[in-house]
Amino acid sequence: MPDKAKGKVFPVNLSGEVYLPIKSEAERKRIPVRDYITILLDHHIKKREFAEKAWPGLTIDAVDPKNPNHIILRDKNRNFFDIWLKDNQLRCQQDESTGCCHTSFIWLIGWPIAGLLSDGLTNLT
């Protein structure tokens, strides 16, 4: 973001599907909705920045189109890692682990957003 844009306020349009639960959460926390949305988006940006520093080059390669519980990660050396969601646990097939850097990466960015990232809407690197 150009420095000139920092400190400015930008209007956004949210669907009711997104706005209403956010508004409800903001009201429970007694925070103005616009401030709460800014906090949430800032948190998202900081998580992405942390992921880029913690696991440089690690990206979502794809979500298995035949199985939404299977995400494929790719590292900077073009190694691929199959992450499976089963019984509310993430498991890395290559490391045979539920606690390796690949499962941690998915836990950090969140399983639902991982699908969006793999669609080319955003890339972590």
Ligand SMILES: [Zn+2]
């Ligand atoms: Zn792994």
